[in-house]
Amino acid sequence: MxxxxxxxxxxxxxxxxxxxxxxxxxxxxxxxxxxxxxxxxxxxxxxxxxxxxxxxxxxxxxxxxxxxxxxxxxxxxxxxxxxxxxxxxxxxxxxxxxxxxxxxxxxxxxxxxxxxxxxxxxxxxxxxxxxxxxxxxxxxxxxxxxxxxxxxxxxxxxxxxxxxxxxxxxxxxxxxxxxxxxxxxxxxxxxxxxxxxxxxxxxxxxxxxxxxxxxxxxxxxxxxxxxxxxxGGNDPAYVAADADLEATVAGVVDGACYNAGQSCCAVERVYVHADVYDEFVDRARVLMEAYRTGDPLDPATTLGPLADAGSLEGLAHQIEEACGRGASVVTGGGAVDGRFFEATLLAGCPNECEVMQEESFGPLLPVLRVESDDEALAHVNDTHFGLTASIWTADPERAEWFAAGHDAGTLFQNRCDYLDPALPWTxxxxxxxxxxxxxxxxxxxxxxxxxxxxxxxx
The missing domain is CATH 3.40.605.10 (Aldehyde Dehydrogenase; Chain A, domain 1)
Known part of the structure; x- marks a missing residue:
């Protein structure tokens, strides 16, 4: 049989x-x-x-x-x-x-x-x-x-x-x-x-x-x-002080929530320069609250269910652990209607918390304020992964500095979560x-x- x-x-x-x-x-x-x-x-x-x-x-x-x-x-x-x-x-x-x-x-x-x-x-x-x-x-x-x-x-x-x-x-x-x-x-x-x-x-x-x-x-x-x-991946994004925030927030949020965040190269942790931190969080909250769950065959649905039911518990644990270390839930934060998980924005996540160190594989966007490019790069480099990383800046020299200072398969400027077939994926x-x-x-x-x-x- x-x-x-x-x-x-x-x-x-x-x-x-x-x-x-x-x-x-x-x-x-x-x-x-x-x-x-x-x-x-x-x-x-x-x-x-x-x-x-x-x-x-x-x-x-x-x-x-x-x-x-x-x-x-x-x-x-x-x-x-x-x-x-x-x-x-x-x-x-x-x-x-x-x-x-x-x-x-x-x-x-x-x-x-x-x-x-x-x-x-x-x-x-x-x-x-x-x-x-x-x-x-x-x-x-x-x-x-x-x-x-x-x-x-x-x-x-x-x-x-x-x-x-x-x-x-x-x-x-x-x-x-x-x-x-x-x-x-x-x-x-x-x-x-x-x-x-x-x-x-x-x-x-x-x-x-x-x-x-x-x-x-x-x-x-x-x-x-x-x-x-x-x-796996735990891909970072650094939002520099000179970033175009409208385009940056749209790109980073999409990078975290596309395919319900079930991507090895999803944006998993974000470091935002203090000069633009508050505006970044406000803009990100608006975009993340616009996601709609529902029948994935319905054109109105923009956030599908999680393919693995076990992921719901893992995401909830990461959020709870981060909040126990001082982070706060700006929007979202839990499971809804079966296997759906809300698009979740976490602010003030210490870099040592699990959501900043391990893969989430869900629509989570944890954010940490940084005071300088050097501080951001130090946090970016604090990882045992190395798939992609992105910097959001208008300055090509800053982007080159960032790329030279971080080892990963792909380094992006002003985009993320994208594979160009002419470039190696490694x-x-x-x-x-x-x-x-x-x-x-x-x-x-x-x-x-x-x-x-x-x-x-x-």
């Missing part, structure tokens, strides 16, 4: 899907087909790979409404945001198609008499992508498209909360005539762990929690293959390792092969 996976809406608990888990002969057949497909695919010229992969984008264009609705039903994101995520898939995929021929081209070394030398970027084989639910389309996109263009096949193990998104990727590439090059797998934790030990898997990409990332890193290390880890410390996006994302999914040929004598 097959084990099944049930998916329920976080909004009303309705059953969205019930699917059989893969195991035994069914799983082995899928792996065998994927391996054979990759063996053939790696010999296809890059230019032809680009043409074939582009056909899958047409499927997403044609099925955009269906895909967006399924995202919302499974994890609760407001429909407008799900629709925007489908657009993001197309934008990022198009970037990979545009740059693949140049990025994957062999590097021809300077001429050396009697020798032919080059460096090739060769595929790793089967790439296992363990994708998260919070951006269930964009997260796999960052791996699937460059992996395929580089000559790999992808085994997509999607989150148990969003398996229909995995099915959509599989169907898109089937429609493009690339069956078995993207294989959606429904696995439990034991099945996923076992698959990481399969010799046919040449790379693992994981997006999720820090603790799970550590377990995966240890498991993969036994086989000496590489792993890409996109883990973290450090507990935020993970490896890169997706940009040309570095391609290289992370390939192996360097040195070609060192000597001409025959005579």
């Amino acid at each position: 097959n084990m099944t996976l049930q998916v329920h809406s976080p909004y009303d608990g309705a059953l969205v899907a019930e699917l059989d888990l893969d195991s035994g002969a069914v799983l082995e057949e899928k792996l065998g087909r994927a391996q054979k497909a990759q063996t053939d695919w790696r010999r296809v010229p890059v230019a032809e790979r680009v043409e074939r992969v582009a056909l899958a984008m047409e499927w997403f264009r044609d099925h955009a409404d269906e895909v967006a609705r399924d995202v919302t039903l499974q994890m609760g994101k407001p429909l407008a945001q799900s629709t925007g995520e489908v657009r993001g898939v197309l934008e990022r995929a198009q970037f990979t198609l545009d740059v693949a021929p140049d990025v994957l081209a062999p590097e021809i070394l300077p001429a050396k008499e009697g020798f032919r030398r080059r460096i090739e970027h060769t595929p790793l084989g089967l790439v296992l992508d363990i994708a998260a639910w919070n951006y269930p389309l964009l997260i796999p996109t960052n791996v699937i498209f460059p992996a395929l263009l580089a000559g790999n096949a992808v085994l997509l193990k999607h989150s148990a909360r969003t398996p229909l998104c995995g099915q959509h990727f599989e169907r898109a590439f089937e429609a493009a005539g690339m069956g078995s090059l993207v294989t959606h797998l429904l696995l439990d934790h034991a099945g996923t762990t076992a698959l990481m030990g399969d010799a046919r898997v040449g790379h693992v990409a994981f997006t999720g929690s820090v603790d799970a990332g550590r377990r995966i890193h240890r498991a993969v290390a036994e086989r000496f293959i590489d792993v890409g880890l996109e883990l 973290g450090m410390r507990d935020s993970g390792k490896g890169s997706t996006l940009s040309h570095h994302g391609f290289h992370h999914l390939t192996r360097r092969k040195a070609i060192h040929f000597r001409d025959a004598p005579g």
Whole structure:
């Protein structure tokens, strides 16, 4: 008897899907087909790979409404945001198609008499992508498209909360005539762990929690293959005295509350210069009180439910702990109507409190007043994460100073919570390792092969 996976809406608990888990002969057949497909695919010229992969984008264009609705039903994101995520898939995929021929081209070394030398970027084989639910389309996109263009096949193990998104990727590439090059797998934790030990898997990409990332890193290390880890974040924002407050507050609040704050690169802590602190808090309160909860399929809803019911207790604990250390709730502060949590603004949060040190994964915006740029940077650097950070200032030199003084994967000026496909997406410390996006994302999914040929004598 097959084990099944049930998916329920976080909004009303309705059953969205019930699917059989893969195991035994069914799983082995899928792996065998994927391996054979990759063996053939790696010999296809890059230019032809680009043409074939582009056909899958047409499927997403044609099925955009269906895909967006399924995202919302499974994890609760407001429909407008799900629709925007489908657009993001197309934008990022198009970037990979545009740059693949140049990025994957062999590097021809300077001429050396009697020798032919080059460096090739060769595929790793089967790439296992363990994708998260919070951006269930964009997260796999960052791996699937460059992996395929580089000559790999992808085994997509999607989150148990969003398996229909995995099915959509599989169907898109089937429609493009690339069956078995993207294989959606429904696995439990034991099945996923076992698959990481399969010799046919040449790379693992994981997006999720820090603790799970550590377990995966240890498991993969036994086989000496590489792993890409996109883990947690506790991303800071510094609002300098010269910031354009209207634009800054709008950007920071959106960075904290978009997708109900369920983002590894959400704004998690804000340091505001004393000269503009009071006005920042007043403006932020107005914007946060404007968020509306409700049916995520309703266009009027701007704040969806939390996908994980357990997050409600965690957010409440962080707020209580911060208030016990002297912070105050300016607006919001609690759960409402099932899995919804109010957009919450906390003022006067000491930097040592949990909400300033750990990931929240909810619509919380904790704020601390600072007296100088130096004080702000000291607080920004007080972290064991390293995904993104933002500074909001009109001064380019101040922004460069800030970027030079803080180590994180991405440093922003006057924006946040955004991935540019031309730039590498990477973290450090507990935020993970490896890169997706940009040309570095391609290289992370390939192996360097040195070609060192000597001409025959005579």
